[in-house]
Amino acid sequence: PQHREAAVDVQAVEQLLHDYLLRGLNVACLVGNRMNNPQDAALLLRVAEKYRLPVATTLSGKGxxxxxxxxxxxxxxxxxxxxxxxxxxxxxxxxxxxxxxx
Structure with missing residues (x-):
């Protein structure tokens, strides 16, 4: 199977979230079609649950x-x-x- 690079840098996202939440900011997430694959979707779910982020998708990101x-x-x-x-x-x-x- 071909290895594919993740659509996002999870460590960078988690650092941003940590910084935003530490400052008391309310963060939400909008997800597009490039996250609509099993690898990135699993990462998204883990991060959303860890930081309690509400998640919306674009029409093409649905799923x-x-x-x-x-x-x-x-x-x-x-x-x-x-x-x-x-x-x-x-x-x-x-x-x-x-x-x-x-």
């Missing part, structure tokens, strides 16, 4: 995060879910971490 998960916001953007739009556009998010989007 990168379990839709029934308590932290899942649904699809953001075209054909988006109200919960994702309200959360990401609302006042409660200080930092939007965008992963796997072109």
């Amino acid at each position: 990168a995060f379990p839709e029934g998960h308590a932290l899942a916001l649904g699809v953001y953007g075209f054909a988006g879910h109200a919960r994702a739009v309200e959360t990401l556009n609302g006042e409660g998010v200080d930092v939007l971490l965008v992963l796997g989007c072109d």
Whole structure:
């Protein structure tokens, strides 16, 4: 099997999250199609659960995060879910971490 490089540098993401959360910032995540593979999806799930990050996906990123998960916001953007739009556009998010989007 061919080894493929991860779509994101997990150590760099975790360092950013640690810094943001240490400063008391509310972080949410928007995930695109480049995270929609088993390797990156597993990393995303681990990081989201560790840091309690709400996660929205783009339409093409749908499936990168379990839709029934308590932290899942649904699809953001075209054909988006109200919960994702309200959360990401609302006042409660200080930092939007965008992963796997072109």
